[in-house]
Amino acid sequence: GEDVEQSLFLSVREGDSSVINCTYTDSSSTYLYWYKQEPGAGLQLLTYIFSNMDMKQDQRLTVLLNKKDKHLSLRIADTQTGDSAIYFCAPGAGSYQLTFGKGTKLSVIP
């Protein structure tokens, strides 16, 4: 099955950019998602990228996809304290299945 790897922790200063990286193994992933989980809450879709794209920008969020290296990244510009959360990478393989990484806990230092 699919393996998805993310670093577990990231700490940045408020106002800096955050970059969360993800590697995956299934080259057939069609949609690749980033979910955000705030403390005590469920997961919310943050953004996604289709596999035929290499970049997607949405306000402060930039997603980069390197299909050759099976590497996905999420950049958050001007990181705010409200961005403190756990971020999950989830490549979508097949018609239904998402495989979640272990999540990267982002801590924003004021």
Added chain:
Amino acid sequence: DADVTQTPRNRITKTGKRIMLECSQTKGHDRMYWYRQDPGLGLRLIYYSFDVKDINKGEISDGYSVSRQAQAKFSLSLESAIPNQTALYFCATSEIAGHNEQFFGPGTRLTVL
């Protein structure tokens, strides 16, 4: 009102007890999922259902069973709870069309003593 609701939100029980976690959705989605989240392990799929008559095991179905009572309702049961089933449980839904974006409930925190 939330589109995906889970009850209870918190539950403490004892080893050997039967527990049912319930999930309801108002999104009209056909597909529903149950995941468990453990610290440092991410989310793992327990069961999923494509419609009322279609139930499938996920990655970690042992010790769990499910029931899809209606399109909008999907329940997860632990027939005889054990301490290593202590976790955060999430229900999710998605529609058949589109790109399989999954919508999550708020989670149920289950503690088995």
